[in-house]
Each structure stands twice: as C-alpha cells, then as structure tokens.
Amino acid sequence: MDELMSMMYQLADGETAQVVQSIQETMQVSIVPAVVAAVLGLVICFFGLKLIRILAAITGVCLGAGAGLALSFAFGLQEAAVLAAAAVGAVLFACLGAILRRVGGFLFIWVLTAGALEWILMPGTLSFHLICLGVGLVLAVIAAILMDPIIIVFSSIGGGIMSGVAVSALTGLDLNILITYGTCAVLAILGMVVQFMMKSREVGKKEKRFSEAVKEEKSVETEVEKARMLLDDDLTDLDDGEETENNTEEK
Template sequence: MDELMSMMNQLADGETAQVAQSVQEIMQESIVPAVAAVVLGLVICFFGLKLIRVLAAITGICIGAVAGAALALVFGLQGTAVLAASAVGAVLFACLGAILRRVGGFLFIWVLTAGVLEWFLAPGTVPFHLICLGVGLVIAVITAILMDPIIIVLSSVGGGIVAGLAVSALPGLDLNILLTYGICAVLAILGIVVQFMMKSREVGKKEKRYSESVKEEKSVETEVEKARMLLEDDPADLETDLETDLEADGEPEEKTEEK
C-alpha cells in the first residue's frame, strides 16, 4: 500500500520516469508482476480490438484512480479521503470507457501510446512528459475518429512492446537490447495479422447475416405480393376459372357414361 501511495504521489508530481523505474524494479524482484505483464501484453497484442471495452474499463479504472487520488492530494486530503476519491474516479472512468466505445478507445490508446513513449524515452523533465502525453493525445483523437484499423495496429504494436519488455525483465533472463526489440517486432507483426484476420471474419459473418435477412425479406414481399394479386383478381374471372376446372374434372365421367 505504501508503494502504491508513493507511485500515486509521483504521478501527481509528474515524475512518470520514477514510476516506470519503480515498476521495472518490482518486476525484476519478483516473477509474478513480470508474468502478469507478459500475459497482459499478449492479450492486448492479439485481442486488442476484440476486448476493447474490457481494456477500456481497466484503463478507465487506472486513469480514474490516479486522477481521483491526485485531485484529493491537490486539495490537501489524506488517508481514507484519498482512497475514496480514487475509488469514485475509478468507477466513473471505468463506466465511461466500457459503455461509450469511442471514449473507451480514446482513453485506451492515449494511455497505451503515452505509456510506451514514457517507457522508451524515460523523459526526465516536464516538457518531455507533456510531449509524450501530447503525442498520445493526438493519436487517441485519430483513433476515436477511425476506430477499428487504428486500434488494431496500435494495440498490436503496444501489446507487443509491453510483452517483449516484460519478457526481458523476467528474473534470470539476460536478453540483449537487439533480441528484446526483435521479440517486440515479431509479436507486433503477428498481432496485426491475427487481429485483421479476426476482423475480416467478423465482417464476413455480418455480411452473410445481412444477405440472408435481405433474401428472407424479399421472399416475404413476394408472398405478400402474390396474395395481394389473388385478392385483387376479378370475381368474374375467378368464376370462369372455377367453371373451367369443374368442366375439366367432369369430362372423364361423361366419356365413361357414353361408353
């Protein structure tokens, strides 16, 4: 709890580089956080678009918790009040991210992009932090407009980077920088391919369901049109057709009687 509060204070003060270093130290001390980061990175890499609402809700929880705690600290609150503000912010942002898909995509890509830039660049001054946040914000706005293709590409790249860096941080592994970058690149490419394939299948299923519904609708319209034409036929024509049918049915009997 003390480490969590310390990281929240660092985030509130804009010390994101120190937060990233603290997270990396925790991952190197224990295998559990590193494995969790690998799993999370792979999920984002291969299922970013499919699970966008879930990922957006998780992102909303993180953003809301940090924002609520930072706001409480700004107003001089301490202890339970900080935790309460953090909880309220987490619930609020999680609901926004999960319910509103574009808002969720915006928040998720913003945090993912800015986080990856912070991790790579490790900026030590406020202007560099603002640049990372600004670049992430611009990309997040583009994502909110175009949505699916951008989410696929960025989630694959971001998830691949997170998983690759987490693998290199596993205790007992000593990977050089080139091998780490290679793992990140391979995972990113595989994630893009897999996600676009899943998206293509989803679009194909939607088109198939739409074509079947159109055929069914046309069939119903055809049956209705036939029924309407029958109802609109002239009664005299119907009577003539009936007499013709009766005469046709009676001809065999008459021929039999003549014989």
C-alpha cells in the same frame, strides 16, 4: 502498500521516470509482475479490439483513480478522503469507458500510447512528459475518429511491446536489446494479422446475415406478390362467372 503510495506520490509530482525505474527493478526482483505484464500484453496484442470495452474499463479505473489522487493531493486531503476520491474517479471513468465505445477507445489508446512512450523514453523533464502525453492525445483523438483499424494497430504495437519486454525479462534475454526489439516487433505484427483477420471474419458474418435477411425479405415479398396474383385471378374468374350467369338469365 507503502511502495504503492510512494509511487502515487511520485506520479503526482511528475516523477514518471522514477516510477518506471521502480517498476523495472520490481520486475527484476519478482517474477509475478513480469508474468502479469506478459499475459496482459498478449491479451492486448491479440484481442485489443475484441475486448475494447473491458480494456477501456480497466483503463478508466486506473486513469480515474490517478485523477482522483492527483486532485486529493492538490487539495491536501487526508488518507480517507484520498481513497474516496480515487474510488469515485475510478468508478466514473470505468463506466464512461465501458459504456461509451468511442470514449473507451480514446482513453485506452491515450493511456496505452503515452504509457509506452514513457516506458521506452523515460523522460526526465516536464516538457518531455508533456510531449509524450501530447503525442498520446493526438493518437487517441485519431483512434476515436477512425476507431477499429487504429485500435487494432496501436493495441497490437502497445501489447507487443509490453509482452515482448516482459517475456525477454522472464527468459533472461533482456540483456540483448536486439532480441527484445525483435520479440516486440514479431508479436506486434502477429497481433495485427490476427486482429485484422478476426475483424474481417466479423464483417463477413455481418454481411452474410444482412444478405440472408435481404433474401428472406425478397422471398416474403415474392410470396405476397404470388398470393396477390392468385387472388386477382380468383376475383377475375368470379367476375367472369357472374357475367356468364347474367347473360344466361337474360337470354
């Protein structure tokens, strides 16, 4: 708990590089964070678009809690108020991310890309931090506009980097930077292929359902038209019969 609070204070002070270094040291000492990072990275890499609402809600929890903590630290609040502000921010951002899909995609891509840049580059100056956040913001805006294809690409790359680094650390191959980069690249490419295939299959199913609905509608229209024609024929026959009877009676 003390380590977590220390990291939060470091984040509030803009010491992202120190936080990243602390996380990496923790991953080297304990296997649990590396396993969690590997599993979460694989989920993001291969199911980023499919689970975008869930991932956006998780992102909203982290981002909202961080925003609440930053505000509470800025106003000099005490521990209970700090936790309350973090909880309120987490719930608010989680709801926004889960309910509003575009907002969720925006938050998820922003945190994912900015976090990946911070993790890889480990900037030491405030201007460098702002550049990472700015690049992530631009990519997040593009993702909010184009949505599905951008989310697939960025989630595959971000998840591939996360899981690739974690897997390399778990297997002891992280000392060879080329193997680590290669693992990240292979996972990212596989993630894109799998996600685009799932998206294509989903689009195919929607088109099939739409086609079946159109065929059913046309079939109903055809049956109605046949019934109308039969009714018109019956009415015509009835009118002809009445005219014949009238002619017979007149004679």
